[in-house]
Amino acid sequence: MRYMQLGNSGIQVSKMGLGTWAIGGGPAWSGGPDEQNAIDTIVEAVQHGINLIDTAPAYNFGNSERLVGRALKQVHRNQVVLVTKCGVVWNREGSPWNIVGNRQLYKNLTPQSVRLELEESLRRLGTDYIDLYMTHWPSVEPCYTPIAETVAELNRLKEEGKIRALGAANVSIAQIKEYLACGELDLVQGKYSILDRAVEDELLPLCQQNNIVMQAYSPLEQGLLTGTIARDYRPEPGNARSNKKWWQPGRMERVIDMLDAFKPLCKKYHCTIPALCLAWIMNQGDEINLLTGATAPEQIGMNALAASLELETADMQYMRAMAEALDDEACM
8 A cells, every 4th residue: 555645744645545425334424334344444544544434414414424433443543543523413503504314414514523523423433533624515605614614623623633624525625725724734625536526627736736635535426337237227216326317317327438448457456346447536636545445355455555556657648548438428
């Protein structure tokens, strides 16, 4: 496993992290998790040198955090760079956002809510500090909180030793600049896959200029780029995949055709389709950190392989051209 500096925090993180949304189960993933399997998956990641473990209160209403907390008891706490988030709540009000399993989620980044969320997360995770604390979604009306007020509270929590580094997810370029004006920002999450390359336009250059880690989430498009999806598969209504662009009939089949065309490269690099797609992201720049998902321990080794693959420039260009061709078809 390769490692990198987490912004200016002095923390060393694995180039690949484990995201725990899916293994937390819940309505967004069509049911409850196999809890022991989830715990084993997290422990397996740590044993493979993946020290960055990402979770959030909003992942199945705290269940993902609870499972991560149970897994932490099976490893040394200092082996893990623990990441969780604030700003999405269900047990108090804010700006109405999303409904999951008939429960209303709210966005709330008031200083009071941020502090309360952190205390709740610490209890669920069974720890007394968070290595990287992130805002999950930006604040919006009617419960709008200026970024300066949120960051001031985050800085207070950092001074108290409850968090070690700061990050933000799903933020615009203008919002990132506001964060930087108020304090340090060590990591920004952005959606990045071979199918969705929008971060390359502005976000990646901004991160490079400010020593911010750009963490790519959903690099396998919620499983579509694993090469294991049947052509006749259709997500159930309400499933996290159901409203995603590349999971729609017609587009999904063209993605599968692209993956079939990648198989000679898999043979060349002695890897799987998902490892190839992950390696493509990791080879795009030194400042990129990759957040991967896994729902079983055996998937960890396959994902970790991607961290060691160095793709030739011509092969990366070929893969990009294939993906760009899908963009052109989608516009026709």
